[in-house]
Amino acid sequence: YGVPGTSKERTFIAVKPDGVQRGLISDIIARFERRGYKLVGMKLLVPSQALAREHYADLSSKPFFAGLVDYMTNGKAPVVGMVWEGPSVIKQGRIMLGATDPKAAGPGTIRGDYCLTIGRNICHGSDSAESAQKEISLWFGGKGEVVDWTSNNEEWI
Ligand code: RTP
Numbered sequence: 712y713g714v715p716g717t718s719k720e721r722t723f724i725a726v727k728p729d730g731v732q733r734g735l736i737s738d739i740i741a742r743f744e745r746r747g748y749k750l751v752g753m754k755l756l757v758p759s760q761a762l763a764r765e766h767y768a769d770l771s772s773k774p775f776f777a778g779l780v781d782y783m784t785n786g787k788a789p790v791v792g793m794v795w796e797g798p799s800v801i802k803q804g805r806i807m808l809g810a811t812d813p814k815a816a817g818p819g820t821i822r823g824d825y826c827l828t829i830g831r832n833i834c835h836g837s838d839s840a841e842s843a844q845k846e847i848s849l850w851f852g853g854k855g856e857v858v859d860w861t862s863n864n865e866e867w868i
Pocket of ligand 1: 770775779810811829830831832834835836837838
């Protein structure tokens, strides 16, 4: 799950079905890659209902929960799940995504640049070290699905 507070910190970032449908996978990857973060896990999938419900367990009492789970799991488009590694990647990842409600997201952020409504906000990022650990193990439970590797760029970034 990485080591929070070090250069080995890791976070879970997802391109949601609307982001995939709109062709924004490469843009979102490029922003993290160019910033200097390291991609250590990536998969394309239609999440099961069980996975989506567990991922959004904190929101299970909200009126939009059923709609949120359906949107993530109905297969109209898949989700790209990723694990990114680097200094302060949990906090900086959230800053790069922008505010949850795109109407409040600043220009230069992913949501501020590409979307308008909270129910179609394109991407997800872990909001704390605890959620990063929970989400990485939930989405990348299999052996070898997260890869430790050394980037030759590290001395330049
Ligand atoms: P995220 O994890 O997706 O980055 O968002 P967050 O923690 O900042 O926000 P949270 O309140 O946990 O909401 C998670 C996702 O639920 C959907 N949502 N829909 N229809 C609505 O009013 C509503 N409110 C939230 C969004 O997809 C949000 O990203």
